[in-house]
Amino acid sequence: MKDDKKLVEEITSMHEDFAKWYTDVVLKADLVDYSSVGGCIIFRPYGYSIWENIQRELNRRFKETGHENVYMPLFIPESLLQKEKDHVEGFAPEVAWITHGGSEELTERLCVRPTSETLFCDHYSKIIHSYRDLPKLYNQWCSVVRWEKTTRPFLRTREFLWQEGHTAHATAEEAQEETIRMLNIYAEFCENVLAIPVVKGRKTEREKFAGAHATFTIESLMHDGKALQCGTSHNFGDGFAKAFDIQYTDKNNQLQYVHQTSWGVSTRLIGAIIMVHGDDSGLVLPPNAAPIQLVIVPIAQHKPGVLEKAREISGRLSGICRLKLDDSDKMPGWKFSEYEMKGIPLRLEIGPKDIENNQVVLVRRDNRQKEIVSMDDLENAIPRVLADIQKGLLEKARAMLKDKTYSAKTFAEFEKIINETPGFIKAMWCGSSECEETVKEKTGATARCIPFEQEELSQKCFCCGKEARHMVYWGKAY
RNA sequence: CGGGGUGUAGCGCAGUUGGUAGCGCACGUGGUUUGGGACCAUGGGGCCGGAGGUUCAAGUCCUCUCACCCCGACCA
Known part of the structure; x- marks a missing residue:
């Protein structure tokens, strides 16, 4: 087999039509399905599982830095949304409105949250009284709605999943520190988990968040040379605090406004993974984000001993990586293609010849290199190769970023x-x-x-x- | 919100001068297969996006709608 041979024929080549390639990958890898609601997507188990990995990794980092998860309502009364002028103006064009409850018209329209600054602010104004109440380090995982005109799976949908951190601090300095701390966490996460190198910086006045004093961003570069904003961290100063009257009494018994931040990343990150690592055979997932890191494909599984051995290996390795054993009666070649489209980082083939030789065959998704590994060395080899793939993907992405x-x-x-x-x-x-x-x-x-x-x-x-x-x-x- | 495109089986498509729907894949069953998307046999599956109209007769012609996709302007 030639290395450059295109094994997966169902996916459009990215050089031929990048947009088509993207949607092909998204669908063929079973990440999403289109829904009956315009501009919305259905996260299928495989796609949602990537998001769960992202959530797990970020939650750990948020909690290590003292943040707590909360949950705010889906709805915002119109009057509340309008309290901060720049903020409303920024979001007004894409807000979805609830006007009726059952058949009764509401006395006040409710906005489906496009972001939750106003809800957090309203809440903070009630619970913050003293400098002893600060800082407040809250985060929420939720979905938000922005009625976009043009939509694409993961990159821009009308409803999307994200996390939004909202913090309140005693001083401007603390708020600025928090803003940068979270930006750095995002950058570290992107590089170490998603293997996506980013450029850190500040947004221009024109590009900054509606209502923010300053917006900071991590930007990455896709295979087609387009940039993708992967995460933002905003310093609100005391702008929202003044609009929502969030004051506390300091040590000298003086009333002060709090200084706030907010920061978020969304399921758009999955789009970034696709467009940074993917190739013409489909998705390529970095092991640290992959729902399944290793797929075991038995060869000639009807022959005596093969399935038993495959199951034994699956059992041995289940504690050291996320794996799947595919013992369905599909042809091995079909399975190879399927899991390449799905971007599973590593494949383990086990057949009669391997059993004879007390070995298995490992094939990497990123470069298709094959390696024969002794059955006795699997516990060392698998983590080693997975780590190597993770590292290789980041290096490759760095080279691309530099190159472009x-x-x-x-x-x-x-x-x-x-x-x-x-x-x-x-x-x-x-x-x-x-x-x-x-x-x-x-x-x-x-x-x-x-x-x-x-x-x-x-x-x-x-x-x-x-x-x-x-x-x-x-x-x-x- | 402008420009373009597509709607026929789960998916991808064909359907001639109008005559009441077909192919490939997928799916079910039985068997043979298995180191890069197997094969044979057999079976199930359809309000042709929707609404009007023309006609003895509409997937096909006319009008109107709706949905989705793509490309641009605005935005995680």
Whole structure:
């Protein structure tokens, strides 16, 4: 078999049609099904299981840093939503409204939460009285609704699952620390669990969250050169506190407003995994996020001893990795293709010849390398190979990010890159919203972030030529 | 919200000048198979997206609707 032979014929090649490739993968890997409600998806067990892994890993990190999970209502009274002006304006166009209970019209419309800032604020205003009540470090796992016009599985759906952390602090400094702490947790999680390298930075005024003082972001780059915002962390300062009257008495018996943050990641991360690691055979999952890390495929399973051996191995390994034994009567080749589409990191083949030789065959999903391993060494070999795959995927993704990151000094250079080799473009910027607008109009690219790691590529804004203030990562985004 | 496309079996499709629906895959059963998507036999499955109309007769022609997908403008 040639390495480059396309084994899975049901998936469109990503070079042929990236959008089609994406939806093919999403459907063929059994991650989701389309639902009867426009713009919404059904998470199938395999897709939901990835989300559960994400939840488990993040929950551990949130709890290690002192956060508690809570749950707020799905509905927000219109009056509550309207308390913070920028916030309402930002979300108004995509809010879904409840107008009736049964056949009776409600006296006040209820908004289906597009995000829960207002609910947390309302609650905080009641429960925070003293500096002794601070900080409040809350998080909630829930779904939110934003009535989007264009939708794509995971990347943009009308209802999506996410987590939103909402914290209240005594001082501006503490709030800023929290904002960055959570951004760093997201970045570490993306790299170590999802094997997705990210660029950390601050959003421009134009791109920041409605109602925030500052928004920080982690941005990643997909196979097609488009950027994907993977998570955001906002510093609200005391803006919401003033709108919602969240005050506490400090040590000197003075009334003070709290300083707040919020931060979130969503099921969009699953879209990122697909578009960063996937290939023409389908999904490729990093072991740390994979619902099933190892699939055992018995060969000639009707022959005496084969299934027994496969079951024995399954039992031995079940404590050291998440695995599945497929003893259905499908052909082995069918199983190989199926689990490649599903991105299971590692496959173990066990057949009569292997049993004779006291060995098994391991095949990696990421590079299809085969390795023959002694039956006695499985407990060492499996974790070793899984760790190696995890590491390899991150390295590969890092190389891609580096490869697709360009820099431009002039507008002409910028345009040429965006049109010919899409990716991140580093370029100096004067800080004006007008230049962002111009760039967007002429090239379709937006300022993804002002990275923490600044470089001085030149003294002048690549767009208007005036004095540059920041180096910005630009790109077309999902 | 604009532009394009598609709706016929679970999925993918065919269906000629209008004559009352077919193929592949999947599924059920029996058997033979199993190191890269097996084969034979046999069986089940349909208000042709919906509503009007034209006609003796509509999957097919006309009108109107609805849904979904894709591509753009706005957004986790």
